[in-house]
Amino acid sequence: MPISRREEPYPKDLTEAKQLWRQRVRYEYLQEKLARIGTKSNNVAKADSKADLKPKETNSDTAAPEKKKTDAEEIVELLTRRYNRTLHYFKELDADDVLERYLTSLAHVYDPHSDYMNKIGADNFAIGMNLALFGIGAELFQSEDGYCTIRRLTPNGPAEKSKKLKPNDRIVAVAQGEAQCVDVVDMNLNKAVQLIRGPKGTEVRLTIIPAA
Numbered sequence: 001m002p003i004s005r006r007e008e009p010y011p012k013d014l015t016e017a018k019q020l021w022r023q024r025v026r027y028e029y030l031q032e033k034l035a036r037i038g039t040k041s042n043n044v045a046k047a048d049s050k051a052d053l054k055p056k057e058t059n060s061d062t063a064a065p066e067k068k069k070t071d072a073e074e075i076v077e078l079l080t081r082r083y084n085r086t087l088h089y090f091k092e093l094d095a096d097d098v099l100e101r102y103l104t105s106l107a108h109v110y111d112p113h114s115d116y117m118n119k120i121g122a123d124n125f126a127i128g129m130n131l132a133l134f135g136i137g138a139e140l141f142q143s144e145d146g147y148c149t150i151r152r153l154t155p156n157g158p159a160e161k162s163k164k165l166k167p168n169d170r171i172v173a174v175a176q177g178e179a180q181c182v183d184v185v186d187m188n189l190n191k192a193v194q195l196i197r198g199p200k201g202t203e204v205r206l207t208i209i210p211a212a
Contacts, residue, residue, distance in 0.1 A: 001027055025079065032075045085146065085186075092188050096120075120190055135197045136204055138165065146186035147172070147209070168211035171196075175205040 001023045002008060011017040069077075096118045103116035117125060137157015143149045147170035153160040173181040174195040184192040196204055 003027075028079055028082075029075055032078060033071065036071055036075075081145075088146075088186055089188065092191075120194060123194075124190075136165075136206075140171075140189065140193060140196075142189045143170070148184050148187070148189060148192045165206070165208070166211060170209040170211075171206050172209060173207035177203050181205070181207060 005020075011020055100116055100118040100121060107114040107116055115121075135157075136159045137154035138159045139151040139154070140148055141151045150159075150165060150167055150169045150171070152167055153165060159165045171192070172185050173183050174192065175181040176195070176198055182195055184195065196206070198204060
């Protein structure tokens with residue numbers, strides 16, 4: 001199966017398209033399976049090098065452990081989450097996002113160094129060029145489960161000074177001033193950042209799940 005289909009023709013009908021997707025999913029499944037085999041081999045080698053000499057205590061009253069999922073079941077769940085997250089991302093695209101991608105593709109036909117930026121892209125570009133940003137002072141990323149998560153706090157920033165936030169806290173809702181909270185779980189990270197970011201002096205209220 002060719003990994004990149006950039007030079008390949010489009011499928012001629014729905015049946016061929018489904019077969020291509022089936023091959024793609026099989027490829028991703030096998031990737032995950034091989035990665036788990038490699039991880040298990042490493043763990044077995046480490047376990048063999050450290051013998052446990054302490055006697056193990058047993059308790060007959062202990063409840064039976066829950067049935068552990070097989071590797072196959074875990075991989076299917078992982079791939080399902082991955083595809084659902086991708087589908088959600090495309091469903092979140094609005095007219096401005098689609099226009100930005102279309103006009104950027106059109107610009108690249110004439111000049112590979114030219115891009116079209118919508119308002120969010122232009123604002124981010126201006127921040128990078130001016131090296132000036134008003135915000136809560138936190139670097140964010142989107143975790144695999146769809147949460148907007150704090151990667152690190154900027155020294156002496158509002159978030160650090162508040163003593164209420166720390167790395168790996170997950171943000172579930174955002175509100176500015178007296179406005180109503182907006183759910184940001186599974187929201188595009190750029191859009192979540194726009195809700196958090198504001199002019200200097202803006203009050204921002206975050207609903208979080210604290211890191212364990």
